[in-house]
Amino acid sequence: MSISANDRRIIEATQSGLPLTPAPYAEIAASLGLEEGEVIGRLAALQARGVVRRIGVAPNHYALGMVANGMTVWDVADAEASRLGAAVGALDCVSHCYLRPRALPLWPYNLFAMVHGADRDEVEEKRAGIAALLGDACRDSDVLYSIRILKKTGLRLTRKGGR
Template structure:
């Protein structure tokens, strides 16, 4: 099952049926197995992985925020709830050079729009933010998961 889906689900109207045909089982069995793998933590999620550059998003920025450890969970819930943030997670800070603990990814077609999104995150965090940076990507480094 993992080998049959590691490059992604087929882009069809009924992807689980297509996988079932490939591995010689039923679509219901494929869905049940995928659910078990998700519940066991073998698969973290099933979701779309868009190529933002191909969609015209040229300003893809990882925003990094210096938020006190005791407030990072609350800050993460706030920022992660914004509809334009595609990823939001906590990472360890590495003082004194890297004080940032909250990471949030944004995507925009124009730099001015990206700047507005960063400002909206800053407003959302308010005094919880003690500073931030935006690290704009210049190319796609990886868009795949583990390969068996």
């Protein structure tokens, strides 16, 4: 998927957030030497293509009391995996949901769903809900709780990839 030079400049100018001023897109446009209409139009086009996924707030779920998270993993029949993944991904408690390859024999799971809750009991309750949703299509499952964050750096678009 190609991103034009101006798209990339707009992404760089907004990836840490929108200005909290009445006309934020005009302010970004001014900083880039563009027209407000071009910034709005390009963001709308990027949103239509899925490059912009959403525009809004990122709640800090730790600060809001959702301090427990578990990576729930499921071995579901391949033929059902896409349909079931979509159903699991649509749950409010699931923040990320992916199909990934198995690594047999150590790792039989192909569906990954990150589940959040106020505590581990709540995560387990939600995990049981997912198990019920998957039913017989699920052959095995596990949940991996994080013990320690070993490294966390923001994912940032860098100049290196600029075109």
